[in-house]
Amino acid sequence: MSVRLVPALCPVCYHSVAAAFFDGGNQPLATLGWPASVTAAQAMARHPLDFVQCPNCTHVWNRSFSYDAIPYQNNPNRMFNRGGIWKEHLVTTRDLLLERLPKLPTVVDIGCGEGHFVRGLAEAMGGEGRFAGFDPNTTSETGRGVEFHARYFEPLQDMADFVPDAVVIRHVLEHLTDPVALLELLAWGAAALGKPVWLFAEMPCIDRVFETGRLADFFYEHPSHFTTQSFRTLIERAGEVVELEHGYDDEVVYALVRLDVPALMQERVKEANTFAQQAELSRTRIRAQVDELAASGKHVAIWGGTGKAAAFIHHFGIDAERFPLIVDSDPDKVGTFVPGTGQEIQFRDVLKSSPADVVIIPTQWRAKDIVAEMKREGIRANQILIEHGGQLIDFEQGGHPYR
């Protein structure tokens, strides 16, 4: 049999090649359509069932799925919660989380539906704590020890505002086109709180599909199907997986995760933010130096006007009015114009007849070559400046690694 590969980005591990898995053709919505008549049912729009599998993490998904085709607003997804075995499963998973909760906990349930799970937790705790459910499809109400928020959970903002001890996401992640985004934001939100934050995540598991070959699982409203392996791959992005179990006759998989972000990544954020702060300071300082140069009345030339030299011109306000003279060593660039500011780029020989007081070389790592070229060509300048350490410094006198 020939191998059928499909270029498709795995929504769980971001592997970019998938294997053909199940082509179900074009079919109507199966569970969220609610047609009101025979005619309406038969006239329903058809959508492609184009399931592929990731060879890396084993995830299965409909690569032709579009979220816009799903009318969630009109027809909230109703989960069946009353079967006996299902009730047992709810108690087992509720207890798993209860064991870890501190006294007076704050628990948020993302995509809580009508809130039976978070309400169960609240009741088990005797209402001692804060229990909040988020679901854009519920009506906003407060009752029986649970507060409802009829909106999406905004991970970074809401983690900071609610400071939860546990976050519950049940039967939600498999409906998202980018479940990693939610989990990683939760992990970052939790890392900022400086206390243990538990994540309880649960979803259907399709491991038995492979044993049984059954196909009824695959319909349009379920674009994403997790195996145990792809579920683990997903939740490991959120932190340390402390427990991973199956329930309901192995049809669901759930996990308890300690939300966290590796210390190294947190350190890198600090470093990046420091760079951002320094960059702002550098830009302000160098712009001031540029203004000073303009005010000094000195004859200034910029060596280079495209690529990184153009970026330099943009960052530091080297406008055409104050700094009309841009030169280059490359005859191919002569006669072209600096993007954005519009100075015409001239050949460096122009500096022979009309020497500059100051030459600025925006490309530091080429400065040595350019200075040698100036000497060779008999181009003189009182001062050569480069950008280093957040300011313009003298190439000959200043401390820098480019000489």
Ligand SMILES: [Zn+2]
């Ligand atoms: Zn994958």
